[in-house]
Amino acid sequence: MAHRLEGNINYLVEKIMADYDQGRDIDVVEEFMHPDKDDIVKIIYQLRNIIFPGYYENKNYRIYTVRNNLSMLLEDVLYNLSKQISVVLKYLPQYKGNDEATLLSEGEKISLQFFERLTEVRRLTQTDLDAAYDGDPAAFNKPEIIFSYPGQFAIMVNRIAHELHLLGVPIIPRIMTEYAHTKTGIDIHPGATLGEYFFIDHGTGIVIGETAEIGNNVKIYQGVTIGALSTREGQKLHGKKRHPTIEDNVTIYAGASILGGDTVIGHDSVIGANAFITSSIPSNTKVR
Numbered sequence: 001m002a003h004r005l006e007g008n009i010n011y012l013v014e015k016i017m018a019d020y021d022q023g024r025d026i027d028v029v030e031e032f033m034h035p036d037k038d039d040i041v042k043i044i045y046q047l048r049n050i051i052f053p054g055y056y057e058n059k060n061y062r063i064y065t066v067r068n069n070l071s072m073l074l075e076d077v078l079y080n081l082s083k084q085i086s087v088v089l090k091y092l093p094q095y096k097g098n099d100e101a102t103l104l105s106e107g108e109k110i111s112l113q114f115f116e117r118l119t120e121v122r123r124l125t126q127t128d129l130d131a132a133y134d135g136d137p138a139a140f141n142k143p144e145i146i147f148s149y150p151g152q153f154a155i156m157v158n159r160i161a162h163e164l165h166l167l168g169v170p171i172i173p174r175i176m177t178e179y180a181h182t183k184t185g186i187d188i189h190p191g192a193t194l195g196e197y198f199f200i201d202h203g204t205g206i207v208i209g210e211t212a213e214i215g216n217n218v219k220i221y222q223g224v225t226i227g228a229l230s231t232r233e234g235q236k237l238h239g240k241k242r243h244p245t246i247e248d249n250v251t252i253y254a255g256a257s258i259l260g261g262d263t264v265i266g267h268d269s270v271i272g273a274n275a276f277i278t279s280s281i282p283s284n285t286k287v288r
Contacts, residue, residue, distance in 0.1 A: 088170050208243075229242070244265060250268070264281070
């Protein structure tokens with residue numbers, strides 16, 4: 001039995017190894033060339049601990065003063081983030097051919113630039129928390145929102161990923177936001193621009209595309225799509241504005257679809273449930 005099984009395994013190994021030798025994207029086998037998703041997810045949670053220092057215990061650390069915990073967290077994140085960034089920089093043309101030391105040095109530089117922006121991420125996260133509490137009478141208190149609201153988590157991850165996106169880091173921001181997508185059902189591209197006091201109520205099924213621009217004090221409900229009108233041209237559309245602009249103080253109710261890069265929803269407007277919009281809406285308008 002064992003001999004027969006071993007023979008079958010050897011046969012399958014040879015068959016699959018031969019299949020690897022076709023030069024396709026899925027056949028790439030170079031070791032240590034690609035980012036480590038598990039490490040990137042770990043970075044998300046470490047950054048969450050830095051953003052909310054009093055809400056999540058650092059179980060790996062025995063010293064519980066805020067300063068010491070922060071120091072150890074920063075050391076961990078800086079090391080891991082720098083390493084992951086150095087890996088993904090290889091995908092950019094300007095870094096091809098650079099040695100590992102150069103890439104790691106650049107990764108450290110970008111990581112430090114990111115941490116310079118983290119206090120702004122924290123400021124915006126507080127505005128999102130305020131918007132969630134003020135906008136949801138079902139919220140018991142703000143800790144309940146921090147611990148349990150999927151919109152709060154998805155927006156926080158997006159704000160982290162967006163800063164890395166602005167710093168020109170490829171792949172990692174998308175891994176972060178797609179992880180939040182799998183956890184919450186909320187799909188926000190890291191390229192999307194989110195204003196202050198952004199509140200997602202319930203959240204499941206929300207899509208916000210790469211070039212969407214969302215103003216301050218915007219509230220959206222489950223099932224909303226802020227998307228492209230058409231993507232049939234594929235990569236020819238790369239870099240073009242394909243997604244709507246939502247101005248300040250707009251509420252978008254469940255199931256609404258707002259599409260197109262030229263579409264602007266004017267400030268102080270209300271978009272009713274299941275609306276399908278492909279052209280601009282003036283300010284102070286109610287769409288039923």
